[in-house]
Amino acid sequence: MPEKTKTDNLEKSTKRRRHKREQSVRATISNVIMCGPITVWSVLFILVPVGFLVFMSFMTKGPLGRIVYKFTLDNYKEMTKPVYFSVVSESLVIAFWTTLITVLMGYPMGVAMAKMKKKTSGLVTIALMLPLWVSGLVILYSFVIMLNTSGTINSFLLRIGLLSKPLQLLYNRFAVIIGMVYMFLPFAVLPMYSSIEKLDPALIEASKDLGAKPVTTFFRVQLPLTSPGIFAAVILTFIPCIGYYMVSDMLGGGQSMLVGNLIFRQFTISRNWPFGAALSVVLAVIILVMVKIYTKLGGSLDDLAA
């Protein structure tokens, strides 16, 4: 029996070798050249850092933020502490409201854009993207200026006498959600616009022709058929919302701690890189699972990229 497997293996390996030799050298070279840059790029900038992140998440925290290269599961166990539950739930609540508001605002915008001429909708797309080219920091500072107790909105409302004492608009959940919505709206509008635009207008007409009123037509035909775009919008808002720490840092005033802030803090103030790495890994896994669900439900990854 062992004899036989040995000869089998031998045969296989000689076959493989022969096959290798048969492959023309030129083809191999051209393959390497063609795949080379992208391979090098992905290994260097994706595989290595992610691998290192995962590796780090199993290491031990040393004194003074140093890393001790000793395997441990403590970082993951740490996460099950109730303290972190509140962080997660706060993140989820903010992400939920942000997503809901963004989609509800974005869908009508997508509908409006789909009705425009190609040229106009192109201009609107550029206008939508414009804020993304400005540093997020600048945008968030302008929100601070606007929402401050002595800010634009409050002083206006005080001046016209609608208020007797300034409202606390900044440094709470409300401010964070406003900031988040502003940041993610463009990402949500575009995929919804693209799926609304792709919808065959004859289907809407067919529905009306068969006796469906506009509202019925919307819920039975338009909404189901544009759901991939809505899905993409949800994914593109919800996921980055959990990890985006800048908004809650600046507009939340440390009141609402999100997962993103927690991770950020591990790498900066707390200097606990292994725990930060573990948190990142878990977040990444959650996101991957969500994307997986999205594709399972029939969403296409191209829509996310659009």
Add this chain to the structure above:
Amino acid sequence: MALPIVQMVNVEKWYGNNHVVKNCNLSIEAGEFLTLLGPSGCGKTTTLRMISGFELPSSGVVKFMNENVEKKEPYERDVNTVFQNYALFPNMNVAQNIGYGLKVKKVPKEEIARRVDDMLKLVQLEGFEKRRINQMSGGQKQRVAIARALINQPKVLLLDEPLGALDMKLRKQMQIELKRLQRKLGITFVYVTHDQEEALTMSDRIAVMSEGVIDQIGTPKEIYLHPKTRFVAGFIGESNLYDGIVREIEGDEMVIGTEVGVFPALKKQLTGGTVKVNDPVTVCIRPEKMKAGITEPEGFYFHAVMKEKIFVGNLTKMIAVMNNGNEIRINRIDEKDLPEPGQEFFLSWDTEDAVVIPSRSPIALDTADSIEAAAAAEQPEET
């Protein structure tokens, strides 16, 4: 006469500066199969959409049973449409597509199920209930679209080139099925096509459209045998068309001078109006009415030379050239006693096979000149 089920009165449609439908007057009788026939872009779809309510006329009225429906939305009108590319809902299966019209009207589930079953039987798609739309062939999708439109039991069914996407054979088969279905259900069909053969096969009446104008409405026979305009004569079937002028009128007969020569015609074969001497006309003679004789016929004739003979299965198509260079088309079912290519022969036709159509606009001067020249060159030879 019974009240027309749909009526269009002086309907005009403009898209910006584009005058798409011009003074359309159309009465559609209950239970008839009416076809809107015309080349691409002539305004057929637009006319249909004004009936279904997706477009409003720029002026004029659309009436259903004598009631102005201007204020009625498409979902309130008692018509249903079979769309050109079916427009089936991809998010629903076959049964859900068919039942959609009832579902949105909140008809009880059991009744929907029963009527969907009836419809599936009607269009011979039993067993396909649960199929997804993208798993159906073109012909099957077509049937689903028809079933979906018919389940509401509309008084009028509008069909916009419903067979356009099907191959020839399936098309012919569906034409017959559709016609049978229409007879069986007694529903009024308004059918749009640019295929004249399809129109002739299926319709009770045909409305021929050209550049937004309905040139003629009539039974397939009327349209074919007595085209009222040059366009209709050229668009429906094959024809030999000659522009000319009326030279003499005497009793029941006229003498027409055309580019191919001078010949007699009958007053009863005059379509689309009256004429006086010197009025411009077009003469239409169908290729199958042309006679190509080897021996000298009685009555008038012209000399012509056979140029080409093309066998197309059920008939032989020929092209002959007259002495003055005009090409003549001749069709024959049998090949007996026909001149061979290159052979000279006697071209003639029965006087009553020449349809005379008054021209709307005076013929161009150079045509008139060439008619004079032709008339001088070749007089018909009488025996």
